[in-house]
Amino acid sequence: MAKTSRLCSLLLRLLAAAATLCAAVVMATSHDSTTIFGLTLDAKFQYTPSLEFFVVANAVGCGYTLLVLFVPPTTSLSRLVIVFDVTVAMLLTAATAAAGAMAEVGKKGNSHAGWMPICGQVPSFCDHVMGALICAFVGVIAYFLIVLHTIYTLLSPLFP
């Protein structure tokens, strides 16, 4: 039973590491430019603080997840990992939500504020952002399940 639980935790962490790495790389490599009426519209993740935060948060999440794989499961350090798991889960959620909000404006614009959509002009950039968001969402779900799995382990009498 303990072996199955550890295998489940390992698989979830590998999924989270892969998803956050994929999210960070896909967002970091997003770049597109176009010329409209002689003006060049250049789209990079560095131009938007929310997307920069997204790349940093997913890189941190990936690094942390890989580090945790080397923490022996019986030490007291392993019991502190849950505290960091909750922190990383909230960090990844914040990054995904902030980037998602920006992606929504990029795709649909906001006519009330006079912000035009840009995805028609820089489709390759928007495709990269969408791909990165899907990967990050998988990472958030994986971290949610990691936290729930730990709670399940701690509260096992409740789930016979």
Added chain:
Amino acid sequence: MAKTSRLCSLLLRLLAAAATLCAAVVMATSHDSTTIFGLTLDAKFQYTPSLEFFVVANAVGCGYTLLVLFVPPTTSLSRLVIVFDVTVAMLLTAATAAAGAMAEVGKKGNSHAGWMPICGQVPSFCDHVMGALICAFVGVIAYFLIVLHTIYTLLSPLFP
């Protein structure tokens, strides 16, 4: 010791309920308009999906927090509350981050995308959004502490 722990949990939940209620109300009452060159710029939270999500998430967070106060602490239901606590913590984090990303664009704009800042034109709206974000941030911190407090209670041998 158990009494102090329960009091601490109660105070954190009251703080979370007050903060999320304040965030939802302040954001829901945000409204400002101005006229520039004969064009009316009308700013309401309903015009931005991220801000609508913010109001709904904080209202849900507040309602849930008040409901939990009536769950008896010794029932098995009270042990399931931690699962919902993690969910609400992530929901509030997502709402605050998404609204924060929009507030950043509203305040500073994004010259690369051609999005102009609007806070100079509708300062009252931006002040409301900023106030709501501060309240929501307090709610997120309160929920983070609620989750850590539960983990502390479950792992109490680790923290003598």
